[in-house]
Amino acid sequence: GAVVSQHPSWVICKSGTSVKIECRSLDFQATTMFWYRQFPKQSLMLMATSNEGSKATYEQGVEKDKFLINHASLTLSTLTVTSAHPEDSSFYICSALEWDSNGYTFGSGTRLTVV
Amino acid sequence: SQQGEEDPQALSIQEGENATMNCSYKTSINNLQWYRQNSGRGLVHLILIRSNEREKHSGRLRVTLDTSKKSSSLLITASRAADTASYFCATNSNSGYALNFGKGTSLLVTP
Numbered sequence: 001g002a003v004v005s006q007h008p009s010w011v012i013c014k015s016g017t018s019v020k021i022e023c024r025s026l027d028f029q030a031t032t033m034f035w036y037r038q039f040p041k042q043s044l045m046l047m048a049t050s051n052e053g054s055k056a057t058y059e060q061g062v063e064k065d066k067f068l069i070n071h072a073s074l075t076l077s078t079l080t081v082t083s084a085h086p087e088d089s090s091f092y093i094c095s096a097l098e099w100d101s102n103g104y105t106f107g108s109g110t111r112l113t114v115v
Numbered sequence: 116s117q118q119g120e121e122d123p124q125a126l127s128i129q130e131g132e133n134a135t136m137n138c139s140y141k142t143s144i145n146n147l148q149w150y151r152q153n154s155g156r157g158l159v160h161l162i163l164i165r166s167n168e169r170e171k172h173s174g175r176l177r178v179t180l181d182t183s184k185k186s187s188s189l190l191i192t193a194s195r196a197a198d199t200a201s202y203f204c205a206t207n208s209n210s211g212y213a214l215n216f217g218k219g220t221s222l223l224v225t226p
Contacts, residue, residue: 036216041221043203044203045216104160
């Protein structure tokens with residue numbers, strides 16, 4: 001079946017630094033990717049929707065300059081958390097929508113800890 | 116935006132018992148899906164039920180959908196300790212749109 005590879009699985013960074021998270025669709029083309037954030041014991045909150053070759057659409061309350069999303073190819077989307085702060089510590093998960101399919105495939109998530 | 120509400124928020128049962136989780140949503144949907152998430156891991160798709168379907172089975176899973184009440188239930192029969200996880204319902208209003216997740220039910224199955 002479809003697989004989305006998400007890296008890194010966990011990362012610890014210092015306040016003020018930037019962290020890049022990658023999601024790659026393996027063996028299928030993902031025209032749309034979604035980025036979610038999940039705080040402990042809470043549900044997944046949609047951050048943004050990214051379409052290949054165009055600017056991402058951010059949900060209300062999500063700062064586009066802080067969470068940079070790039071979807072330059074049909075198999076790769078990246079989320080960069082810029083100038084990270086401890087409150088950005090969370091679990092970030094991507095989801096890829098396969099072309100001409102109703103199938104959503106999720107990455108394994110990235111645990112970000114900002115110290 | 117978050118629109119699903121699951122209940123119970125937490126459920127603790129013994130192996131062999133059945134586990135029932137409910138989900139309610141607010142807007143019209145294209146389909147409803149159930150996912151499972153082990154602690155600190157990604158999501159695993161369990162089952163999808165379309166808006167014109169009322170019931171669906173997959174192995175030990177049984178899902179119902181009542182669009183008039185905007186609710187769904189997930190039944191796991193003959194539960195196992197390995198079923199311990201969080202379960203989320205997710206909906207979208209149209210094909211290709213982002214999934215909106217419910218708050219989830221944390222299931223604990225004790226041996």
